[in-house]
Amino acid sequence: MLFFSLFKTLVGKEVTVELKNDLCISGELHSVDQYLNIKLTNTRVHNEQKYPHMMSVRNCFIRGSVVRYVHLPPGAVDVEVLHDATRREARGG
C-alpha cells in the first residue's frame, strides 16, 4: 500500500516510465491502482523512430508488471516523509 500511496501523491506530475522491454514513455501521471498499473496522459516515447506504432498514442495504460523504473522529477518526493512511512510500515505492516 505504501507505493500505491506514494504514486497517488504524484498524480498530475510529469514522469518517465521505463518498461522491461526497454520502451521509455514520458507523460503526466493520470492515475495508479493497487497493482501499480499506471495511466499516463500526453505521452511521448523517447526513441520515436524505433517505435513508430507509438507515434499517434497520446494516452496509455501500462500494466504494473511490465514496469522496470518510474523516473520522477527531482524534489517530487519528500524523502523524510517517505522514510518515516517506510519505518512505520515495516514496524506495523
Place this chain on the structure above:
Amino acid sequence: MASLQEVPLPGTALAEELDQRLLIVLRDGRKVLGTLRSFDQFANLVVEGAVERIIVGEQFGDIPMGLQIIRGENVVLLGRVDEAKDAPEGLTRVSAAEIKEAQKGEKELNKLKSTIRARMDFLDLD
C-alpha cells in the same frame, strides 16, 4: 493537484477504455489493434475486430483476427489511437501477404546477423 477522490478505484482502471479502439502491445512485441469490449483485474482483454499490425522498416500491414481474448500476463500497454489517423506517420501500407514476406525476410536477416555475431564472439578478438 489532483485530490484523492479523483484517483480511480482499482478494478475500474480500464473502464474508460471500453468500446474504444486501442493499440495493445504484447510482451512478444506484437501489436494488436481493436475495440476493447471487456477486461478484468488481471488485464485479460476481450478485443473485437482485432487486427495484428506488423511493421517492417517503412512498411506496415494489418492481418485481421476477428474476436480475440488476450491473457493479461502478456499485455504490456494499451494506447488510445485516434480513429481517423489509422496509418502511422511516414509508413506505407502493404498487403497482408507482402508484410508477412517482409517479416520473414527480416527474421532471416536477424538470424544471419546473430550467427555471424556468435562466430565473432567465439574468436574473442578483444
